[in-house]
Amino acid sequence: MAKHKTHFEDCDVLVVGGGMAGTGATFEARHWGRDLKIICVEKANIDRSGAVAQGLYAINCYMGMQWGENQPEDHVRYARNDLMGMVREDLGYDMARHVDSTVHMFDEWGLPMMKNEKTGRYLREGKWQIMIHGESYKPIVAEAAKKSADKIYNRIMITHLLMDETKENRVGGAVGFNMRTGDYYVFRAKTVIVAAGGASHIFKPRAVGEGMGRTWYAPWSNGSAYALPIAVGAKMTQMENRIVLCRFKDGYGPVGAYFLHLKTYTQNANGENYEKKWYDHTKEMVGEYIDHHPTPTCLRNHAFIQETMAGGGPIQMVTTEAFQDPHLETVGWENFLGMTVGQAVVWASQNIDPKYTNPELTTSEPYVMGSHATCSGAWVSGPEDLSPPEYFWGYNRMLTVEGLFGAGDTVGGSAHKFSSGSFTEGRLAAKAAVKYIEDQKAKDIKVSDKQCEGFKDIIYKPLETYTVARNEITGGTVSPSYISPIQGLQRLQRIMDEYVGGIATNYMTNENMLKRALELLEWLQEDLEKVGAEDYHQLMRAWELKHRTLTSQCVTEHTMFRKETRWPGYYYRGDHLKLDDENWHCLTVSRRDPKTGKFTLEKVPVYHIVDEKEKKKAS
Numbered sequence: 001m002a003k004h005k006t007h008f009e010d011c012d013v014l015v016v017g018g019g020m021a022g023t024g025a026t027f028e029a030r031h032w033g034r035d036l037k038i039i040c041v042e043k044a045n046i047d048r049s050g051a052v053a054q055g056l057y058a059i060n061c062y063m064g065m066q067w068g069e070n071q072p073e074d075h076v077r078y079a080r081n082d083l084m085g086m087v088r089e090d091l092g093y094d095m096a097r098h099v100d101s102t103v104h105m106f107d108e109w110g111l112p113m114m115k116n117e118k119t120g121r122y123l124r125e126g127k128w129q130i131m132i133h134g135e136s137y138k139p140i141v142a143e144a145a146k147k148s149a150d151k152i153y154n155r156i157m158i159t160h161l162l163m164d165e166t167k168e169n170r171v172g173g174a175v176g177f178n179m180r181t182g183d184y185y186v187f188r189a190k191t192v193i194v195a196a197g198g199a200s201h202i203f204k205p206r207a208v209g210e211g212m213g214r215t216w217y218a219p220w221s222n223g224s225a226y227a228l229p230i231a232v233g234a235k236m237t238q239m240e241n242r243i244v245l246c247r248f249k250d251g252y253g254p255v256g257a258y259f260l261h262l263k264t265y266t267q268n269a270n271g272e273n274y275e276k277k278w279y280d281h282t283k284e285m286v287g288e289y290i291d292h293h294p295t296p297t298c299l300r301n302h303a304f305i306q307e308t309m310a311g312g313g314p315i316q317m318v319t320t321e322a323f324q325d326p327h328l329e330t331v332g333w334e335n336f337l338g339m340t341v342g343q344a345v346v347w348a349s350q351n352i353d354p355k356y357t358n359p360e361l362t363t364s365e366p367y368v369m370g371s372h373a374t375c376s377g378a379w380v381s382g383p384e385d386l387s388p389p390e391y392f393w394g395y396n397r398m399l400t401v402e403g404l405f406g407a408g409d410t411v412g413g414s415a416h417k418f419s420s421g422s423f424t425e426g427r428l429a430a431k432a433a434v435k436y437i438e439d440q441k442a443k444d445i446k447v448s449d450k451q452c453e454g455f456k457d458i459i460y461k462p463l464e465t466y467t468v469a470r471n472e473i474t475g476g477t478v479s480p481s482y483i484s485p486i487q488g489l490q491r492l493q494r495i496m497d498e499y500v501g502g503i504a505t506n507y508m509t510n511e512n513m514l515k516r517a518l519e520l521l522e523w524l525q526e527d528l529e530k531v532g533a534e535d536y537h538q539l540m541r542a543w544e545l546k547h548r549t550l551t552s553q554c555v556t557e558h559t560m561f562r563k564e565t566r567w568p569g570y571y572y573r574g575d576h577l578k579l580d581d582e583n584w585h586c587l588t589v590s591r592r593d594p595k596t597g598k599f600t601l602e603k604v605p606v607y608h609i610v611d612e613k614e615k616k617k618a619s
């Protein structure tokens with residue numbers, strides 16, 4: 001290991017991941033902690049990293065409180081409805097009451113916002129979305145973080161959290177390696193804010209072979225946001241609540257602007273409105289939830305999946321009407337050019353001009369994330385003024401490990417934050433982290449050289465494994481004594497796909513399949529001790545795989561625990577094919593014991609805080 005130089009950095013606030021939440025956290029940490037040392041560590045390059053790397057066409061979460069458009073309560077009701085009741089309303093409300101101020105800063109920083117010519121307000125795409133020319137969204141927020149941090153480290157993958165050796169269950173920093181130089185980095189920190197994005201590629205994607213890597217969700221989001229806290233025993237919530245997206249086929253181009261702004265609609269291959277056909281069937285499964293407005297996203301997926309299984313596919317988006325209007329046609333194309341160029345290329349390659357041909361839609365493989373339309377992630381403390389006792393333990397957005405905070409995809413129970421809400425949540429977490437330091441909660445943290453050296457051996461082991469095992473390669477990449485990261489990834493994806501509700505089974509699973517998945521995942525974990533890496537890039541792939549596998553174990557445990565089908569269209573429990581409010585109107589919370597690797601799960605009450613408040617006011 002001597003050839004890998006070790007760098008030590010001591011700081012007050014360490015932000016892991018410089019995406020939307022990480023840039024928000026870095027910016028806000030400086031606001032409250034003028035004299036603190038603030039470091040942000042990013043796996044890629046902060047200017048173009050994370051899910052917003054390529055840009056966005058809409059900011060999906062803006063209340064518009066200055067114009068009385070929406071109030072935070074409205075957003076809580078919206079998210080609650082979309083998630084079939086299962087959200088942390090304290091977290092959602094807290095984000096919503098602050099998100100407008102974030103968007104106003106983006107505007108000041110030069111993000112080109114579209115304006116409604118008549119009203120002068122931000123141009124609405126939908127009730128919550130406002131439209132932007134967002135190709136440079138990420139560089140703009142990155143600049144704010146760069147000006148705020150003492151240092152931004154790019155190209156460093158954080159692999160493990162460090163723990164304090166004087167006080168149990170208190171964080172002490174993080175370690176990782178530089179993927180270009182191979183150097184080892186130790187960040188000893190008083191607080192750590194994990195903002196490392198969600199998890200793609202844990203389920204087998206539709207695109208394999210020559211198209212591998214083409215997914216809706218950023219392929220570089222590898223679940224570090226979950227694996228890092230899970231590994232140190234932090235509690236997680238709603239990890240069963242994976243997301244499946246209805247998107248344009250093959251290019252995964254977004255449909256939001258099409259539905260909301262262009263007013264396009266879907267039909268089956270016979271030109272019928274298929275959603276209506278599945279009303280009674282869905283009502284039988286979920287009861288009155290199907291009558292809610294807007295229809296919860298998962299239930300719209302459900303109709304799509306049922307219709308396809310019944311032979312009504314391909315499902316199409318009717319664009320040929322809207323595209324006759326030259327303005328809408330331009331918006332339709334620009335929507336992709338600002339964030340999903342690939343969809344325009346796919347259509348060109350398939351000879352599809354949406355003015356004359358209605359393009360096909362598809363449902364994606366599942367992903368795990370906490371900021372979009374689902375809410376998998378860490379179990380965190382809420383804000384003091386809103387949270388009931390079960391949801392509050394001192395510092396906003398602090399996990400169940402002291403000094404460890406989260407934001408964006410990391411945080412569970414609070415869906416529909418999107419880019420602006422994730423940045424906002426980063427700000428909230430950073431403010432609380434600074435307060436934690438000011439309250440002297442991070443005093444006398446000890447992280448020994450032994451702990452740091454121990455991780456160094458572990459991190460570089462795949463390089464050692466390869467160096468030895470390559471001598472036994474029998475041909476190509478075939479070797480009896482190591483597996484490559486891609487082989488491990490494909491094995492993981494297949495387990496998740498076939499047993500945990502991926503596309504292979506039309507999102508269907510059951511207890512027996514999940515039990516089998518857990519066995520197979522455990523054996524995969526064992527074999528990952530033998531993962532080999534031939535260079536630093538492959539070393540990153542090896543660690544991405546390990547993080548994905550740990551995340552997958554947690555997802556599988558949660559899916560097994562919730563004995564109902566709460567979100568048909570995201571996944572189905574074939575042995576409990578109905579929504580069961582009597583027994584499962586609750587949040588699920590897990591903890592993995594870092595010593596034994598065993599998970600324990602519990603039910604935690606879901607409090608409908610917003611309407612309780614209203615009821616109290618009325619009485």
Ligand SMILES: Cc1cc2nc3c(=O)[nH]c(=O)nc-3n(C[C@H](O)[C@H](O)[C@H](O)COP(=O)(O)OP(=O)(O)OC[C@H]3O[C@@H](n4cnc5c(N)ncnc54)[C@H](O)[C@@H]3O)c2cc1C
Nearest residue numbers: 017019020021043049050051060158196197408409418419
């Ligand atoms: C395809 C897609 C389309 C979307 N469209 C919209 C939209 O139109 N409007 C909207 O408002 N929102 C949209 N969103 C949502 C928005 O992008 C996310 O809510 C937001 O990016 C989440 O912020 P985050 O910081 O949690 O994750 P990210 O922004 O993804 O950032 C995570 C960061 O962590 C880094 N990282 C990961 N692992 C490590 C590690 N181990 N060590 C160091 N760094 C690490 C990553 O490189 C990345 O920079 C979309 C999301 C997706 C995936």
